[in-house]
Structure formats: C-alpha cells, structure tokens
Amino acid sequence: MASQVNTINKIAASSSRLNRREILKLSGLLAAILALPVEYGTHLAKALVSAGRVPVVWLEFQGCTGDSESFLRASPYPDPLQPGVTDLGIVDLLLDAISVEYHETLMAPSGANSEKSLSDAIANYYGQYVLVVEGSIPQGNNGVYCVIGGRTAVSRLQEVAPSALATIAVGACAVDGGLSAAAPNLTGAVGVKDVLPGLTNYLALPGCPANVVNLVASIVYLKTFGQLPDRDSAGKPYFAYSHEIHENCERKPFYEQEKFVRTWGDSGHRQGWCLKEMGCKGPDTHNNCPIVKWNAQTNWPVGAGHPCVGCAEPHFWDNMTPFYAGDD
Numbered sequence: 001m002a003s004q005v006n007t008i009n010k011i012a013a014s015s016s017r018l019n020r021r022e023i024l025k026l027s028g029l030l031a032a033i034l035a036l037p038v039e040y041g042t043h044l045a046k047a048l049v050s051a052g053r054v055p056v057v058w059l060e061f062q063g064c065t066g067d068s069e070s071f072l073r074a075s076p077y078p079d080p081l082q083p084g085v086t087d088l089g090i091v092d093l094l095l096d097a098i099s100v101e102y103h104e105t106l107m108a109p110s111g112a113n114s115e116k117s118l119s120d121a122i123a124n125y126y127g128q129y130v131l132v133v134e135g136s137i138p139q140g141n142n143g144v145y146c147v148i149g150g151r152t153a154v155s156r157l158q159e160v161a162p163s164a165l166a167t168i169a170v171g172a173c174a175v176d177g178g179l180s181a182a183a184p185n186l187t188g189a190v191g192v193k194d195v196l197p198g199l200t201n202y203l204a205l206p207g208c209p210a211n212v213v214n215l216v217a218s219i220v221y222l223k224t225f226g227q228l229p230d231r232d233s234a235g236k237p238y239f240a241y242s243h244e245i246h247e248n249c250e251r252k253p254f255y256e257q258e259k260f261v262r263t264w265g266d267s268g269h270r271q272g273w274c275l276k277e278m279g280c281k282g283p284d285t286h287n288n289c290p291i292v293k294w295n296a297q298t299n300w301p302v303g304a305g306h307p308c309v310g311c312a313e314p315h316f317w318d319n320m321t322p323f324y325a326g327d328d
C-alpha cells in the first residue's frame with residue numbers, strides 16, 4: 001500500500017487537473033466498483049491523469065431517454081476514504097475521462113449541422129471512439145418506425161458501429177429491444193447484437209435504465225487497460241452483473257426470518273421487511289444496484305420500499321411480469 005501511495009504521489013505531481021487526494025479517491029472508488037484488487041488503483045490513477053479523453057458517440061433510437069437521464073444525473077459520490085463525505089464523484093470522472101462528440105439529445109447543432117457533427121466525429125476519431133447505443137432498433141417495415149436525418153436506425157447503426165473502438169449498449173432497449181420489443185412487438189424492435197451479430201468489442205449494460213456508474217467505470221477501464229472489462233457470453237461485465245440482487249439486499253435478513261411485507265404500508269413495510277410476497281424479483285435478477293445504488297448512492301428501488309422488477313434480465317417486460325403480487 002505504501003508503494004502504491006508513493007506512485008500516486010508521483011502521478012499527482014505530473015497532473016495539472018487533479019490533486020493527490022482526488023486521484024486517491026477516484027481510483028479507490030473505481031477499483032471498488034470494478035471489484036479490482038486495491039493495487040489496480042495505481043493503473044486507474046495513471047489513466048485518470050493521462051492526456052486525452054475517450055471520444056464518445058451516443059446514438060439514441062427507439063427509447064424513452066431514460067439512459068441519457070441517468071447519464072445526466074451523474075452526481076457527486078460518497079468519498080470511499082471518508083464515509084459520509086460527498087464532494088467528488090462520477091461527474092468528475094465523466095468530465096475527466098470522456099468527451100461526448102455526438103449526442104442527439106444533448107448537443108447544440110440540429111438538422112444538417114447535426115449530421116455533419118456525426119460524420120466529423122467518425123472521421124476525426126476513426127477507430128478510437130466508443131459508440132454508446134440507447135434505445136431499440138425497429139426492423140419492421142424496413143425500419144421506418146425510427147428514422148433520423150432521413151436514415152433508419154438500422155442503417156445508422158450499421159454505419160457507425162464498424163469504425164468504433166468499442167460499442168456499449170446501454171439499457172434494456174439497446175440490449176434486447178426492451179419495452180418496445182414486448183409482445184406483440186409491433187415495430188419489430190431488437191437490440192444491437194440482433195442487427196450486428198458479429199460485433200466483437202461489445203458490452204451490454206442492461207437495466208431500465210442502466211446505471212451511469214457502470215457506464216463510466218467501463219469506459220475508464222477501457223481507457224486504463226485498452227480493453228473492455230471481462231464479460232459473459234451476453235456481453236455483460238462480471239463486475240456489475242454476476243451477483244443476484246437478493247444476495248446483497250439489506251432486506252435479506254428478514255427474508256431468512258420469513259418476515260414478509262403482506263400489504264403496502266403495513267408494519268412490516270414500515271420496518272423494512274422483505275418484499276418477496278409483494279412480487280420482488282431480486283432472487284432472479286443480476287445487477288449491482290444494492291452496492292452502487294442510485295443518485296449519489298442515496299438509495300435504490302428495494303431500499304426505497306419498491307420490489308425489484310427484474311429490469312436487468314433478458315426481455316424483462318415479458319418474462320418478469322406481473323411485477324406486483326400481494327394486494328396490488
């Protein structure tokens with residue numbers, strides 16, 4: 001640990017943007033999120049202060065913009081070295097690690113200028129940009145249900161993905177079609193890999209929405225190690241999706257004591273008992289929500305008293321419904 005701190009001191013001395021304390025905090029935070037051994041903090045620290053940010057091209061197709069909303073709510077995060085202190089966070093990582101070159105919802109250009117922004121981003125960062133895809137891709141009726149700049153979502157994805165360094169599908173819709181692919185799937189909505197099955201540098205961050213913490217951690221990992229985090233056959237990174245919600249749920253002691261909420265607002269609900277009898281899908285859902293939480297680690301669905309609806313599982317709108325049980 002001492003040699004790691006010395007190394008980080010040297011790294012901080014070479015940085016004009018971040019001081020030693022900030023580098024220690026951010027590298028510690030990232031190592032914890034990525035479930036990396038503590039010594040990897042040095043590598044992450046080097047990447048944080050290294051020149052150049054990762055260019056990101058963000059395409060939004062058939063979705064509700066929830067993942068962009070999650071992205072915009074990247075907020076200060078609790079200090080891993082000082083519990084209770086929240087003054088530095090994912091937003092700092094966002095600003096230091098990535099540069100959003102194209103994002104239809106957020107950028108200033110519109111019309112023809114917007115199309116030029118996209119072609120410029122592809123030309124200027126050919127083979128170097130990370131493509132983030134939000135929303136499903138409708139294939140029905142030759143893709144007419146989602147057309148941007150006169151081109152279908154299918155053709156835009158086919159144009160932008162091949163020259164990306166990596167492609168990240170954020171949210172259930174981009175991963176497997178999500179809500180719009182739920183029966184009867186009138187638009188023929190699918191996910192990124194259904195359109196481009198041969199895509200190799202592909203990462204899937206399912207969820208409704210995906211957590212920005214996992215997106216930023218994945219991009220910083222890519223910047224640090226030159227490759228995407230280890231992932232399963234569906235492209236989901238192990239650091240975020242290898243454990244059941246139920247495994248890390250703070251209500252699990254009540255589950256084991258068979259203390260279940262039976263009615264919304266009953267005394268068990270008020271005391272934080274288990275939500276299984278109200279329809280909780282935590283035992284069948286894999287995500288790191290109980291650990292990284294949401295809104296600067298303020299809370300998460302089950303912590304707030306709502307059952308997990310299984311939003312990180314494949315085709316959850318069909319496979320996890322009905323979401324509620326009990327006296328709903």
Ligand code: SF4
Nearest residue numbers: 249252274275280282
């Ligand atoms: Fe498991 Fe859900 Fe009960 Fe938590 S509330 S212990 S995730 S069943």
Ligand code: F3S
Nearest residue numbers: 287289308309310311
């Ligand atoms: Fe989704 Fe369940 Fe987390 S509903 S946000 S996986 S708690």
